[in-house]
Amino acid sequence: MSKEITSRAQDYSQWYNDLVIKGELADYSAVRGCMVIKPYGFALWENMRDVLDKMFKDTGHVNAYFPLFVPKSLFEAEEKNAEGFAKECAVVTHYRLKTDPDNKGKLIVDPEAKLEEELVVRPTSEAIIWNTYKTWIQSYRDLPILVNQWANVVRWEMRTRLFLRTAEFLWQEGHTAHATKEEALEESEKMLHVYADFVENYMALPVIKGVKTASERFAGAEDTYCIEALMQDGKALQAGTSHFLGQNFAKAFEVKFSDKENKLDYVWATSWGVSTRLIGALIMAHSDDEGLILPPKIAPLQVVIVPIYKGIEQKASIDKKVNDIITALKAKNIRVKYDDTENSRPGWKFAEYEKKGVPVRLAIGARDLENNVIEVARRDTKEKGSYSLDNITETIENLLTEIHQNMFKKAMTFRDEHITKVDTWDEFVKTLDEKTGFISAHWDGTAETEDKIKELTKATIRCIPLNNIQESGNCVLTGNPSTQRVLFARAY
């Protein structure tokens, strides 16, 4: 089966698409740039969502739901935000179809059902939400507002990739309102740490926390914090962002509150989001030429059991044992499946679950049963071994933990080996082309230099790491004085 997956060396981009489609995570749809998230992929997203949702609630947030549509007049209220998203938004202009008078059975847009004001399908919800917060906030007693929304959003991207960049995607967007600048800043940093915690401890993917340069900021933000991960092809991927929005949206929507001294002031804001794009990140960071390798903590299936037998008698005794194993594993909340379907052979099943990235595969035959053992194969290292059935639950629990740690360590080692300190332009270009990965280099702090570097190499400043070391040096392009290194990379 693995033959059908293009290897990374052959065509990295095709390898990625093969994994998504043949691993049954998602598929193309009839709608340009939109994907269908298949049950296996959606189960992965559900697990990610449930963990994140709990983290949000544990940090005091609640969920709510705001309209899909943003009236144009609200959309354009915060100028920078509007400018940033205007070029890629789907616009509803009519509210009715009617039968085509020239061609019964076909429908056309009813010209008489034109909206007085066009509706933008939300590319992000700051505008509609801040227009709502206006009615929720009068006094400091109404603050903070710590609200999150799980939703679909639409950005009309010209070049789309499954999960990584789709016209419609699923995400969560936190939108908080605060009485002070300090509190809003603290919130935006806090949520960045929540994201990093999630991506590292559940997706087994190390990230660098940092802050974006002005040109890479979210449209309408004063500061954008981000977590950046490294993919196996040496390109970076922004895995989550948290924005300190200052008073920009409060001013655009006239959201003021009276403080304890009864003084009126604009409210301070943050927003933060991660999306189904994270699935693209974990595929590209961990998987291999045989298929997906999914992090155990969020894998839809953590363990699959395949029986190997001849005849119904052998099958019956294997079934009996397997049922005990499943009961024990489920009692430990381990997601397990017994694949005893008749219409495919064990070898085919092995390849199938390898392709789908199930962390642990168990195989058991009549001989194993006699010897009170079971074959345990781990997906990440492909190691196989025979283990006693007596403490199989403990063996598997430990193995799942070990797989997570190993995946994280492997990705961390790769990432660390691909952060290169560079001091000359020649080295910069050479490293970018040959070694790839992050380049740590001095930059003179101007948008012009940043643009020029992007133009010359397609590399962007991914972030200025948090708690960055201050050291004097010279900009890698202009030679102008610099006070710190920043991280460059080509990125998804």
Add this chain to the structure above:
Amino acid sequence: MSKEITSRAQDYSQWYNDLVIKGELADYSAVRGCMVIKPYGFALWENMRDVLDKMFKDTGHVNAYFPLFVPKSLFEAEEKNAEGFAKECAVVTHYRLKTDPDNKGKLIVDPEAKLEEELVVRPTSEAIIWNTYKTWIQSYRDLPILVNQWANVVRWEMRTRLFLRTAEFLWQEGHTAHATKEEALEESEKMLHVYADFVENYMALPVIKGVKTASERFAGAEDTYCIEALMQDGKALQAGTSHFLGQNFAKAFEVKFSDKENKLDYVWATSWGVSTRLIGALIMAHSDDEGLILPPKIAPLQVVIVPIYKGIEQKASIDKKVNDIITALKAKNIRVKYDDTENSRPGWKFAEYEKKGVPVRLAIGARDLENNVIEVARRDTKEKGSYSLDNITETIENLLTEIHQNMFKKAMTFRDEHITKVDTWDEFVKTLDEKTGFISAHWDGTAETEDKIKELTKATIRCIPLNNIQESGNCVLTGNPSTQRVLFARAY
């Protein structure tokens, strides 16, 4: 506080709006017909969703996600379905805004960014899903497909009501594919029973299971099963529907499978859904003039505790005891909140939680502490009593169960008292106007009579109950022979 809620007698419709808005479940938005679901209302929906989601998974279904947009050519493929929804769909015609050349700072639709084919914002997903299933289904081995989706949908309703009828709403839509007619029929009935189970056993709302007449069917269905509930004003509310779609969508989208004998046939389909409308139903069925009365099993908060004290010393000893109670209640998965905010008095809090429908309110003061008791007030009957602190957890657990049962019984009694057998047209009209509720009457089985009755009285046939008694009689309007009574009502 209760003064601010309009009474049912005064203005039922305003009473309902007051509950939704002042109970902080939802609010109007800047988008015509769309609402904002506030955190308290969304927590209620989350609880409902989680229970339903588990029921779906326990009956073998998995979740997936399909695009928000339906290209017009797919939308119109199943003719009846298209006809049914064409009049109320939001249509995306452009994918970009640009700066208004005559008015910088304003945006206009970019005429150069017109879509080649318009996209309909899904009012329901049969079209996009069956166009996808075409690629998933080749053989009987690919069947059944048992997929559910949690999503937002848009139907451009002219008259909207919070929760009951909004332009955008949240729902789940199950879409299943089967090899045989029998299996599809079985599925659509099974899901109707799942819905009835949920509405009765979690929402405490009795329902009548039935089948719709041809004119009340879902557009594109061969049969529509429904559950019908009765509101306090005597109007019926359709709380969920499950459709047997026959081979209509399979034919429209050319979805065939080869059976065990290698014969090609069209696939059989069902779809089924419930929505945020259910929240409207539970508000109208249970609540009173003081505010919401929420069913304990899905209430965002099941218990609220209010301290009554003078000075910080009393407060400290109450806090200590309350912490123990909360720990014990949480260990039983009871959702509890301790409201010890300083800025409002106990009486204000009592009214507030009454308005928000929290099933159980506890109040505890210094004297109670001395006597080892606590005041327990239930929202449904407004009974209050003093209970020993020794077995307070058990007391509350039992009380929550009792409240559910009492709410169900009360709604059931009301419903049963409002099903009236009627044999003459005069009685029909009189009952509808004076007693309201369901009318069980003979109908001659024709769409003409059904239409005429609707025109004359605004009453529709809500359903032909499942396992309906067959008895000969005469149509209440025309006097023509009839074989069974059906249920009429005015409805939301």
